[in-house]
Amino acid sequence: MTDSLDLIDGIATLIAANVPGAAYNPDGVYTAGQVGIFNMLLPATPDEVIVLTWVPQTQNPAEPSGTGLFQVRARGAANRPRRPIEILDQVADVLLGATHIPIGSTGAAIDQVRECVRAPMGMDDLKRWDWTDNYTLDMSYTPTVNRPAGGWD
Numbered sequence: 001m002t003d004s005l006d007l008i009d010g011i012a013t014l015i016a017a018n019v020p021g022a023a024y025n026p027d028g029v030y031t032a033g034q035v036g037i038f039n040m041l042l043p044a045t046p047d048e049v050i051v052l053t054w055v056p057q058t059q060n061p062a063e064p065s066g067t068g069l070f071q072v073r074a075r076g077a078a079n080r081p082r083r084p085i086e087i088l089d090q091v092a093d094v095l096l097g098a099t100h101i102p103i104g105s106t107g108a109a110i111d112q113v114r115e116c117v118r119a120p121m122g123m124d125d126l127k128r129w130d131w132t133d134n135y136t137l138d139m140s141y142t143p144t145v146n147r148p149a150g151g152w153d
Contacts, residue, residue: 064148
């Protein structure tokens with residue numbers, strides 16, 4: 001697996017363990033009543049979902065670290081416009097301000113989850129409201145030949 005995919009899976013697992021009703025199944029199969037967590041794709045079902053997307057922004061070739069935007073998108077059931085806000089508030093309680101979270105098995109880690117900006121995404125044809133939280137996240141990547149541990153001397 002790659003650091004980016006480990007990051008998404010790691011945060012999905014963290015959210016599933018700490019947000020009531022949230023569940024993460026990499027196969028995308030969920031039972032009624034679960035808030036399904038998905039990677040990058042907003043599915044038609046189930047109604048209540050969390051969608052995670054990682055967008056790397058700055059990476060330094062002199063060291064294995066970088067900063068990026070981590071988007072957490074939530075959709076609620078029909079005619080429940082406040083539900084995505086409730087879900088995002090619960091996720092923010094887990095993520096915002098978190099530091100030193102190891103992810104995956106390769107040595108990558110979330111160094112710090114910083115600012116969060118929330119925005120409404122609107123309502124779909126089924127009257128399901130959709131909101132997004134966009135976090136600034138600092139990350140330590142797995143060292144490579146081109147980005148060695150400790151950086152270049």
